[in-house]
Amino acid sequence: MFHLRCIACGEVYDRREVIYQCPRCSGLLEVVFDLSEISVTKAEIESRAFNLWRYRELMPVEDYTRVVSLNEGGTPLYRADTIAEEIGVKELYIKNEGANPTGSFKDRGMTVGVTKALELGATAVGCASTGNTSASLAAYAAKAGIKCLVLLPAGKIAIGKLAQALLHGAIVVGIKANFDVALKLVREICAKHNIYLLNSINPWRLEGQKSEAFEIADQLGFEAPDRVVVPVGNCGNISAIWKGFKEFHELGLIDELPVMTGIQAEGASPLVRAFKAGESSVTPEPKPETIATAIRIGAPVNAPKALLALKESRGIAESVTDEEIIEAQKLLARKLGVGVEPASAASVAGLKKLVEAGEIDRSERIVCVTTGHALKDPEIIFHRYEKPIEIEPSIEALEKVING
Numbered sequence: 001m002f003h004l005r006c007i008a009c010g011e012v013y014d015r016r017e018v019i020y021q022c023p024r025c026s027g028l029l030e031v032v033f034d035l036s037e038i039s040v041t042k043a044e045i046e047s048r049a050f051n052l053w054r055y056r057e058l059m060p061v062e063d064y065t066r067v068v069s070l071n072e073g074g075t076p077l078y079r080a081d082t083i084a085e086e087i088g089v090k091e092l093y094i095k096n097e098g099a100n101p102t103g104s105f106k107d108r109g110m111t112v113g114v115t116k117a118l119e120l121g122a123t124a125v126g127c128a129s130t131g132n133t134s135a136s137l138a139a140y141a142a143k144a145g146i147k148c149l150v151l152l153p154a155g156k157i158a159i160g161k162l163a164q165a166l167l168h169g170a171i172v173v174g175i176k177a178n179f180d181v182a183l184k185l186v187r188e189i190c191a192k193h194n195i196y197l198l199n200s201i202n203p204w205r206l207e208g209q210k211s212e213a214f215e216i217a218d219q220l221g222f223e224a225p226d227r228v229v230v231p232v233g234n235c236g237n238i239s240a241i242w243k244g245f246k247e248f249h250e251l252g253l254i255d256e257l258p259v260m261t262g263i264q265a266e267g268a269s270p271l272v273r274a275f276k277a278g279e280s281s282v283t284p285e286p287k288p289e290t291i292a293t294a295i296r297i298g299a300p301v302n303a304p305k306a307l308l309a310l311k312e313s314r315g316i317a318e319s320v321t322d323e324e325i326i327e328a329q330k331l332l333a334r335k336l337g338v339g340v341e342p343a344s345a346a347s348v349a350g351l352k353k354l355v356e357a358g359e360i361d362r363s364e365r366i367v368c369v370t371t372g373h374a375l376k377d378p379e380i381i382f383h384r385y386e387k388p389i390e391i392e393p394s395i396e397a398l399e400k401v402i403n404g
């Protein structure tokens with residue numbers, strides 16, 4: 001079975017308690033499985049459909065036949081030889097999370113999170129979001145038939161994500177402030193009005209996201225890569241992926257653990273600064289800024305978990321500029337045929353920077369996670385890339401174009 005435990009003071013709590021932080025010390029909570037009770041084999045896993053529920057023994061739900069699912073997970077792991085050559089590493093893979101039902105890795109969290117919401121008797125769910133969380137929660141709440149409230153930093157949401165939240169019928173509220181302020185506000189309203197909170201402070205949600213690690217290992221033939229590179233905002237995903245690798249390792253499903261590498265945008269990089277200064281907590285950035293709006297976060301709530309993941313895996317953290325992000329987005333789009341939103345490209349941008357700086361061994365086997373689909377943010381493409389060419393409808397005019 002499984003229960004909740006505080007990562008700071010170690011206090012344990014029953015899985016049926018509706019809590020998001022340790023009631024005693026306010027520390028972050030994590031879900032702990034009794035792994036000695038779990039005996040799933042590689043063959044059993046391989047006999048199942050390739051989606052998140054392939055790893056059902058490690059998913060903390062009461063009855064997996066009754067989960068709220070849109071068939072999330074099962075995303076492609078592309079071998080990216082052309083990009084590997086460009087960056088100068090031996091073996092590179094792209095784990096394309098944009099291939100999830102609503103176009104981001106958040107769906108992995110929401111299938112578990114919304115299932116838990118129902119199990120705990122919730123009739124409404126809520127979140128603050130830089131976009132993808134709201135798009136995903138809106139869709140899963142619709143599937144579950146419950147109400148959904150999303151708070152967004154007004155004017156700072158990529159248009160595709162905003163459209164999704166509206167499309168799926170959530171109550172969409174723009175807050176005239178940044179994400180960090182919206183998160184504070186939603187936590188208050190959720191507590192006051194019995195709305196189940198599904199930001200990544202919610203430990204159940206991260207359980208779904210740890211399946212990224214299971215899949216990467218599975219797709220590499222039950223082996224961990226040397227390194228996993230992850231874009232970082234609120235610090236939930238990198239923590240979840242690390243937890244997934246640790247559980248597979250403890251169960252004997254993989255022999256090695258990867259090194260975790262977190263990448264933030266330069267204008268929103270509190271984790272990177274804390275990591276480089278060797279600090280055990282982050283100092284919030286009051287005015288986070290980057291074109292990668294998904295990771296425009298100054299006060300990451302899961303920073304203690306991410307710092308632990310970096311420490312335990314002997315990992316590193318680095319920041320990249322908006323220009324480097326666009327360059328990496330172009331590389332993925334034009335050398336691999338994979339369209340990702342800017343935040344996602346941060347992983348590849350960070351890898352390139354770290355390889356050039358000599359901080360990553362070129363002989364490693366590396367997986368970069370790309371977290372969200374390019375269509376989430378079409379505006380950035382219109383602003384940063386070539387414009388379409390308009391001509392009169394004649395062969396002569398067309399020939400002029402193709403002849404450059």
Ligand code: AN7
Nearest residue numbers: 129130132133233234235236237371372
């Ligand atoms: C594409 O949707 O925080 O470090 O509210 O959308 O776990 O926060 C999004 C985060 C990376 C960072 N890539 O993950 C939200 C939100 C994409 C994202 C991240 C996000 P975390």
